[in-house]
Amino acid sequence: MKKFEVTFQPSGKRGEIHEEKTILEASRELGVQIESLCGGEKTCGKCKVKLLEGELSPFTDEEGKFISESERLEGYRLSCSARIRGNVLIFVPEGSLIQKHVVRKEIAGKQIELKPALISYYIELTPPSFHDLRSDCDRLKKALSQDYHLPHLDIDYPALLKLSRALREGNWKVTAVVWMDREILDIRPGHVKEIYGIAIDVGTTTVAGYLCNLGNGEVIATQSMINPQATYGEDVMSRINYTITHPDGLQLLHRSIIDGLNHLIKTAVEDARLSPDDILELTAVGNTVMHHLLLGMDPRYLGVSPFPPALHQLINLKARDLGLRVHPSANVFILPVEAGFVGADNVGVLIAEEPYNQDAMVLIIDVGTNGELVMGNRNRLLSASCATGPAFEGAHIRFGMRAAPGAIERVKIDADTLEVDFKVIGDEGWKSNSGKGDARGICGSGIIDAIAELYRNGVIDKSGRFKKELPSSRLILSDGKPEFVIARKEETSIGKEITITQQDVRNVQLAKGALYAGARLMMKKLGVERLDKVILAGAFGSYIDPEKAMILGLFPDCELKNVCAVGNAAGEGARMALLNRDKRLEADEISKKVDYMELTIEPDFQKEFIEAMQLPHMKDPFPHLRGVVRDEILNQ
Amino acid sequence: MKKFEVTFQPSGKRGEIHEEKTILEASRELGVQIESLCGGEKTCGKCKVKLLEGELSPFTDEEGKFISESERLEGYRLSCSARIRGNVLIFVPEGSLIQKHVVRKEIAGKQIELKPALISYYIELTPPSFHDLRSDCDRLKKALSQDYHLPHLDIDYPALLKLSRALREGNWKVTAVVWMDREILDIRPGHVKEIYGIAIDVGTTTVAGYLCNLGNGEVIATQSMINPQATYGEDVMSRINYTITHPDGLQLLHRSIIDGLNHLIKTAVEDARLSPDDILELTAVGNTVMHHLLLGMDPRYLGVSPFPPALHQLINLKARDLGLRVHPSANVFILPVEAGFVGADNVGVLIAEEPYNQDAMVLIIDVGTNGELVMGNRNRLLSASCATGPAFEGAHIRFGMRAAPGAIERVKIDADTLEVDFKVIGDEGWKSNSGKGDARGICGSGIIDAIAELYRNGVIDKSGRFKKELPSSRLILSDGKPEFVIARKEETSIGKEITITQQDVRNVQLAKGALYAGARLMMKKLGVERLDKVILAGAFGSYIDPEKAMILGLFPDCELKNVCAVGNAAGEGARMALLNRDKRLEADEISKKVDYMELTIEPDFQKEFIEAMQLPHMKDPFPHLRGVVRDEILNQ
16 A cells, blocks of 8 residues: 655654545654544534645545635645645644643642551561571561461562572562452562552543652642544544454553553652652552453443443452553452443542541532432432533633633622623633733633623623623624623734633533433432532642532532532542552442443433533522522523 | 683684583584583583693593593593693594484374363354354354353463454454363364374483374374583583583573474474474473473472472473474473382373382382382372482493494393393494494493393302402403493494493492392381383383393392383373363372382381392392292302
8 A cells, every 4th residue: 555755843753654544643653732522523513623734535525615715715624624635734723733631630639548458567587597488488488477467468570589599688578468368569678668649630630649658648749731632532432433343453552651651650650759669559540341352352332221330349450460560469459330431540530539437418519521420418418411512621612721721710890880801721811910921712611700700790691592682792693693702902913802602601500400310310209309518629620619510500509608629539539449458348338339320321310411401400599699699680 | 701712622613612612512602512521510521622732731640540641642621621821723523422312202192082181172153243243252162162161261361462363363263273172272263173293202312292183182203312411411410510510501502402302392393394383282201300301490499408399299380381382372381290219200100000000019219310119909099219320321331321323232241151242223233233333332221231141150249259269261351340241342343342340240239239128128017029011111221121120130029921111101191181181180190199218218228229230130139030040140
């Protein structure tokens, strides 16, 4: 098959690519990070590039949906659609590059009792003699049994290989690292107490690692990165789809997260002046699809009703079997998943927040592309999953973008003038103070703010419709449809104004309606009238303004002071499991106890969903919004 | 560093080799199999080659010990000594090539109750539904638990990766292969019962594999090969030495046996029209050094007093961790070792012969480069190891060679004429019948025959000295020292006669004396006056003529009909362990029960050894040789 030279600008990356490959495929081969929210399915329009020289396959109707006539004449194409037919020079606009995320994976770092799975034991042995010809291995095991009451120890194969030399180098004084009182993972000459582990949160978008000293529990380095699987599809469904439509798709996705983790671990240990070999244990959380892809298990059946996972239980396996470059005997502990779409990340949240130890009726919302809900207390816990769609991540929103520099993350609208103030990621303080004009788009928390503010100030009504008759220069018409200007042209770096459209409002209503309806059905099932506490978890959840979220009706009414954001609780759960082995048992037990509720088969789901689409809700009272939102708005 | 072109004749193999490497090193790099009994230590003289063109490092005194002046002038060198200094053309005489062994690894193939560690279970599962959302893994485990009473099963990681697809391909009817009622190793769609395993005997010289159908216990292919470690040294001590003197020595030796096994397994499965992936279990035996090198464990401490092994116990590990190319979940079971020099091969012999289930007092001799002795019965078992030296393998014997085509393996001497008849490996029948003249040397069983016959016919006396005064044209003098001609010049293919020298007799006396003294000390320790049974085991032991061995005094007196050869009992033990898991427990128990006796520290060892050097012994009576050997000879 023929190959052609493909060159990308402005990076200058170039290489020989097989004829008929798409520009998107070429970009992956050459390491150019073109955004592809839909995974090359031609449905997101985020991968626009401009042909500067050469020829590509003809322009298609699908491309016409995202590329205007004038753009087409300039040479714009969707890189997932245009195929290589000769040598080409391609320009990738900044807006089509995967943005360096603002990493929002901070963990709370709660105090936790230190009880790691790995403990190092110092022992002094009697050397062999003709009267004591025991093998090195028996000698070591016997001493550990006698000195530390550790009978029936196994020894991992790589440790066995080091054993004889370590004993002699240490002059029969060694430190043995024992896992779960069960298996010897390492033998070190002399007295060496330091052992390290890393807790990993494999998010669909962002992956974070928390390197911990297992001797004192300290987090000594935090490292994060974009999940390298992102180039194969933005959300879990497009990644599942990629494994189905590409024969080597599963392997590619699996290898890409493993390679990514190896890189992340290397960076983290270098940060702490350690080597990968110092990592003796890893714990990991992730949603069910990330969990399956991390393990290399086929996720396709997760996408098919009734969505059973391949593996439900917690799993311990050797890092070497996964191809992770850490200590050759290192164990990987992956938290259990609850059900098809309620994953190990949710179990991480649970063991971090422990609703099962509380009397208060708690709702935990992990907002992401997929919304995960847990509700209950010490008596009972329910979990559910709702397809919120990617609106909260900035997709399907006209000026939506991820939480990257340039994204509007906070919005205030003045009740009298309807003038807008906003805060942009990367800037100090609000626009009214910074005076900067560098907004590029609007991210999830900004969208929630904006729509809540539009509602509170009567720009949109309870049903989400713009009140076209309002006298405001910010309420404009485009193709006869109303839009509200958040950032004026001169306040942006994209040469045009940033607006919220009627369609944007609709998409957010769909997303929040799904969450609210889910919570409502769970309350019904539990026979609960009101919530005592709402916890917003997840990378994105932590940045939501609780008040704005409640005005929007993201969740049922609750006392505002009891609505809180807890940061990356899934990652916190992984850290806790790393530092305290009892937390692993807790995870195992709770993952089995939580009742999973399949919302889509609940008879009331449609009705609840339709009612929950309204702002904040069609019928439900919001006593705690009294005084926050004017009565005439609330009583519409 | 400079490289030069090295070409070997007659094979024509050539390549670029770094300056200052030895010819022996070059031969290994280029795959020319030059014999090196001492492992390049310049002490065996077996690696002679002839320089045809080019230049090498200067001739050394060490070479002078093995290369005569006339040979030197012809260009002969020791390949372990001569170093590359320019492009060279090297001729390798046939006598310096590693000979294709006559593989003597037949196993008895005793009947054994079939109880393999692996069992395949057929199960029919209920597919998932919204009312039964268990994971694929839980579903499978539950069914195995319910249908076959197999609770608490683990699943090996590669099996987990296949699980979801196998369940669906089989339409929820699958076969699970379970190891030791403990771990699921494979899931196959539908009803598939066939499982296979291979029992492996890693000998110092020869490696054999017995491919078995675990469903019916049949051996469906037998394959053997020279242990590829042989190019790094003939015996265990030279291999230990190689790991000490070469920084990458351990890795080289480990890789070479693993590569060799991969090749052997591939050949065996192809023989049986299977694929390596069909092998789900391996069992292995080997002496302690082979055991350590197979595992990649440093054997250097086995060579240092008090010779403790790194590992004593049986070990199960994943074939993938060893780099064996079989089924990715295959288990490798390696039999336990007893003590420093009494290895897993000896445990294999024990579980094959079961002296611990007998009343008779048994002596088992596994004769090889290292002699291993076990003595006892159901009451008690002793084991010991004697350094017999390599005389029985043909080394340190003027015309000694391994059991290869051209080796004299049987010798008879006529009592009246002192004329000799012999049998050559590769020929039909005895020389007197075949009339062929193709002897190249003499192997272990031939040496034992020859010396026993020389003694029985009065050519040598009890002390091993030649009776120079005997009138026989076969008794000649060379440098004033007597030699006995076994094959006349015209009966050989080497252009000279094959003789037994006084030194050869001495070396055999040393070897047999060590074995006899060991047996005597063991009898003392057990308080035993006589042996009921002697079993000759091992590749070489099986070919010894029991009568000749007793005439020589290889072991104490015993009724001749109770002296028997059992073939490769170590391999037989490996096969038994493969087919019957109870045999593994038996191996574990017996390896702990056998009392190891370190002969060299016994106060009487020297005295016993000196007495045992005589033929058959200085003092011990041999009532069962009456009538076999003339009284005047026996009563010397």
